[in-house]
Amino acid sequence: MEHLLVQCANAIETNNATQAQQILWVLNNTTPQEGDSNQRLAASFIRALTTRILTKTGSCKMLEQEDNNLNDNSNLAIQTHNFSVIELASFVDLTPWHRFGYTAANSAILEATKGFSVIHIVDLSLTHCMQIPTLIDAIATRDDVPPSIKLTVAVRNSNVHIPIPPLLDLSYDELGSKLVSFAKSRNVNMEFKAVSSTYADGFASLIEHLRVQVQDLAYNITHEALVINCHMMLHYIPEETLYMNMNTKSSSLRSMFLEALRDLEPTIVVLVDEDADLTSSDLVTRLRSAFNYLWIPFDTVDTFLPRGSKERHWYESDVCWMIENVIAYEGIQRVERVEGKTKWEQRMRNAHFQGVCFSEDLTIEVKGMLDEHAVGWGFKKEDEFLLLTWKGHNVIFASAWLPS
Known part of the structure; x- marks a missing residue:
C-alpha cells in the first residue's frame, strides 16, 4: 500500500493524470474504509491525495477527470468533533x-x-488545559500551605486561523x-489569563x-516560578521549510x-511532542x-475502542x-509540521537551554500508568529524554x- 501511495504521489506531482487515476482506482478497490488498521490508514492517505x-495544491495542475473517484468528493469531508470538557477529559x-x-x-x-509561593504556568497545550487539574491536585497535596497558581494560555482567533483538533465546545473564559x-x-x-496569541507568528x-x-x-x-509547559503545540510554529519556495527570507520562528523564552529566565520549560519528521x-x-x-x-485504536463507537470515529x-x-x-495551510526529538534538542541547546534528567520516581509512575493500558505500550530513556x-x-x- 505504501508503494502504491508513493507512486500515486509521484504521478500527482508530475501531473500524470492517467497513472494517478489508475492507482487511485486500484487503491479504492482494495482498501475499504472500515477494513483493518492498515486499510483504514491507506484509505486516509487516499482521501488526502484526492483532496490534493x-x-x-503545489505543483499539481491536474484537471478534474471524468472519474467518479475524483468527482464524487462527498465522502472527503472530515467531520471532527466538538468536545465538551468532560468528553475531552475522558x-x-x-x-x-x-x-x-x-x-x-x-x-x-x-x-x-518546590519552595515557591507563586507558580506561574504558561500552558501551550493542544488538549486545552486537560493536564492542569492533575497538576493542581498534586500541588495542593504537596505543601501544607499550597502556593498560588497563575495560569496563562494562548488563545487563537478561530475565525482567522485553522481550527486544529481536538476542538472544544466552550470558550477559554468558560x-x-x-x-x-x-x-x-x-x-x-488560582488566577486565569487568556492571551490572544497564535502559533502563526511564534506566539509574539x-x-x-x-x-x-x-x-x-x-x-x-514575590517569589514566583515561571513554568512554560509545551504539550504538542510548538510544532505548529512555522519552521524553515515553509519559506523555501517563497520570495521571503528564510526565518526560523x-x-x-x-530564544525569547530563554530571555524570560523561566524556572523550567517542559517540551512534549510527537517523535517524527513531517517537515520535508x-x-x-x-x-x-x-x-x-x-x-x-x-x-x-483496536486495543481500546470498539468498531462503530462514536469515540472511535472521533479519534x-x-x-x-x-x-x-x-x-x-x-x-x-500546512500547519502540521512535526519535528523529532533530535531536532528539538538541537534547537533547545542553540537557544541556551540545558536538559534535565527525569527522576527514578517518575519512571515508576510512568510504568504504573502504562500498566493501565494495552500490552504494546512501553517507554525508554535516551539521555535526558523519556x-x-x-x-x-x-x-x-x-x-x-x-x-x-
Missing part, C-alpha cells in the same frame, strides 16, 4: 498518547517549583472559570505579555520563540514519513485531519529544560 488533486484518558506527557511534565514541574473553581475546591488560589503577543510581567516582577519581592518540502518524502508514523494510532477523524493537512496542503513507545517504535518524547 481537487485543490490543485477521551485523553483512553490512551497514553497524552497521559504520558502529562505524567512526565507534572513530575518535572513539581520538582522545579474553561478558565471551571479551572479556577476546581482549584478553589482543592484550597488553591504571548511573549510580549510575559516580558512585561517579568519586568514587573523585578520590582516585586521556532528558534526565535525559544518534498511530498513523497513527507508521505513516507507520515505513513511510517501514523500507522501507530490506527494500530493502537480516527482527528488522525485523518492530520494526514490530510500533511499531504493535501502546502504553504501556510520516550513513549508502541511495539518498540518511538511515539512521543518528553523533555525538561533549564536556562544554561
